[in-house]
């Protein structure tokens with residue numbers, strides 16, 4: 433797509449957003465041109481908070497299905513559009529509500545903390561939600577005497593376990609992209625850039641996180657790079673993050689730990705799809721009321737946890 437057609441589509445989107453009293457939220461992994469037209473780009477936590485606070489009647493969610501569902505859980509009266517309905521999160525599909533119910537029967541005392549990367553049905557079976565930005569704080573909010581079950585990401589759970597004194601067991605799920613980043617690969621990139629700071633997402637394997645100076649959410653990385661005096665950073669997460677990192681820090685150099693870490697679902701939404709969704713006010717994501725009310729309890733309990 434040429435620069436002109438990008439700009440034309442962006443202008444059409446901005447015009448329709450205004451006309452429809454809508455906002456467009458984009459995750460930090462979205463295509464650059466989609467991030468650039470958004471009212472807010474952010475990590476999962478920031479986007480959930482923004483969805484819960486907006487006065488807009490329509491939210492165009494440029495991200496994946498669980499994010500649009502979270503917005504629907506928080507804002508039942510708004511129209512939540514997910515421009516490409518097949519944009520999902522393979523990790524969220526690694527646990528079903530029925531599987532979680534079965535696990536809860538095995539662990540009746542456990543407090544269930546589910547990553548926001550889960551379906552609304554799984555959230556409805558959970559006590560609390562968490563994101564990569566607040567998992568440690570959420571775990572610390574649970575009574576020390578109680579066992580915790582974290583789903584579905586084993587890597588986020590092991591990271592949380594390491595940084596808290598809680599009794600944490602976990603589901604065997606993982607992000608195919610983050611889990612594919614290897615120690616060998618990171619060591620090779622570190623050797624090529626010996627002065628670079630390595631920032632990794634907690635969805636990476638524990639042995640990869642061992643090599644990182646810091647583990648943090650996608651927006652955590654943007655804030656960290658902006659505050660740091662360092663000039664070079666190796667980035668251990670999905671490559672879409674390189675756009676907001678470079679945009680916010682034009683004088684700094686960001687090296688992907690692995691350029692193949694590309695989440696295909698996060699790349700499904702282009703400007704054309706976003707525009708079409710706004711024109712037709714579909715595809716809509718709406719969580720059924722019975723599930724929504726239970727899931728909202730877990731999301732609200734997460735949002736009540738103070739992070740900073």
Ligand code: 13P
Pocket residue numbers: 460474475476477549563564565607635648649650651670
């Ligand atoms: P963040 O919450 O850090 O944005 O991550 C979401 C995600 O899907 C990571 O793969």
Ligand code: SF4
Pocket residue numbers: 496520521522523524549607608609610635670695697698
């Ligand atoms: Fe899911 Fe991984 Fe894609 Fe994030 S990067 S949406 S966890 S598959």
